[in-house]
Amino acid sequence: MAPAKRLDVPVQDLSLIRGIWEVRVKRHRQKQKKEQERMENSALIRIDQQWQYRIYCKSLKTKDLQRHLDPPTPCTGPPQDDLTVQTDSDRLIFRLEGDRWMDFPRELQWMTYLQEWCVRGTRIQQLPDVLSLFTQLTVLDIPKNAIRELPPDVGRLGELRWLNASYNRLRSVPPELGSCEKLQKLELAGNRSLSELPFELSSLKQLLHLDLAENSFVSIPVCALRMTNLQLLDLSANGLTDLPQDMDRLENLSTLFIHRNNLSYLPMCLPHIPSLKVVVVSGDLLTSIPTKLCSNPDIKFIRLYDKPISEDRRRRKEEGRRWRVQREEVQDSSDKEFMEAYLSSLQDRDTIPCSTTKVSFSCRL
Structure with a gap:
């Protein structure tokens, strides 16, 4: 009987493998990341988009084609149409x-140069x-719409300065918004159900302006303190x-609005x-x-005092908010404009009043 053949099996450390x-x-x-960056910076994509836009313009009527191909002109007043492309x-x-929108x-997809x-x-x-x-977008100004979410793709807008x-x-x-490291101004006011921010926003080291007014925050987001x-x-x-005891970490903070809390x-x-x-x-x-x-x-140091109202009026006011969402948004915008105007009037003063009572006027026609 022939002897069995021996097999040498190499044994390696699993951690090494x-x-x-x-x-x-x-x-x-x-x-993969380098290839993706190369493709994003490649001129071929922009050239392809420009030719696709020209093909799309050929399918338009003469009147519409003239509007899309003519170079935009500077506009000093409000636009006549509710859809315009301008140079400023x-x-x-x-x-x-x-x-109505x-x-x-559809034609927006060809305007990647905006x-x-x-x-x-x-x-x-x-x-x-x-x-x-x-990729060239620096300002994304989209207030007072019905937008329910910001897509993760917003993090790919590397040049974004203001949202x-x-x-x-x-x-x-x-x-993913934390990837927009050049962001300097972030405004999220008036989104009633917004109550927290992701920790990833801590990487926004160049952010100068953060507006979280009129939301549902019960504490200052941790990312804001970073x-x-x-x-x-x-x-x-x-x-x-309450406010955290380590707010002095914000060494460059100059203006703090914490009223109506x-x-x-x-x-x-x-x-x-x-x-x-x-x-x-x-x-x-x-x-x-x-x-x-x-x-x-x-x-x-400015202390605002609201005129006290009865519990009955307070209850009626809360019930009325359910049916006047759009009116409340306009009113909230007016409150912010009031604060901006009030603070602007204080810049030239050496002293300020110890307290301020905001008075609202209304008239019925």
Whole structure:
């Protein structure tokens, strides 16, 4: 009987094999990322889009074709049409207004050269799927629409500087927005159901202006405390009951709006913010205020007092809000305009009044 043949089986450390494959996977992902960046920066895509746009224009009638092919002219007054493409200081701006719009126009997909969107007062509920193609977009101004969510593709707008999605129907913000590292101004006011921000927004180190007014926040988002260059923070008209004791981490903060909340005290760290210039609070519920905050001549400390109303009127007011959503949005915008005008009037004053009562007027015709 022939002897059995011996087989030498190599035995390797499993951790060593795993490490080898992890290195290979990492290199493969890096290669894919470089290829994707190369394709995004390639002129071939833009050339293809331009030719597709020309083909689309050939299918239009003569009148419509003239409107799309003529170079846009600067406009000093309001546009005559609710859909225009304008140049303003050598910037290409897309404007869309009017409640007859329920979706973006089809021809927008060929206008990837645009640098600004200004879409207001429409019934549009979602942004187009081609949003990621607008790599040159620096301003996305889309307030007072019916937008329910921001797509993850918004994180691919690497040149974005200003995002205004106020007075829509947002319930959340995508974590991918944290990839827009050049973002300087973020406005999310008036989205009633918005109550938190993803931690990934902590990477927005260049953000200077954060507006979260008229939402459902019960505390300051953690990511906001990590935005080290933040200069203006608006958390008015939320459900805040206290402020964190480490707010002095925002060393560049100059303006803080926290009125129309449920705050009964202010943290002792507020006067320690070296750049703080303006603090606006509601004085009705406040019982504890740092002495340094009131006595510091460099800080304009403004306490707003609302006229007290009866419980019956308060209940009727809450019930009426359910049926006057659009009217409430207009009123909230007026409140913000009032605060801007009021603060502007204080810039030239050496002193400010110890308290201010805001008075509303109405007349019936």
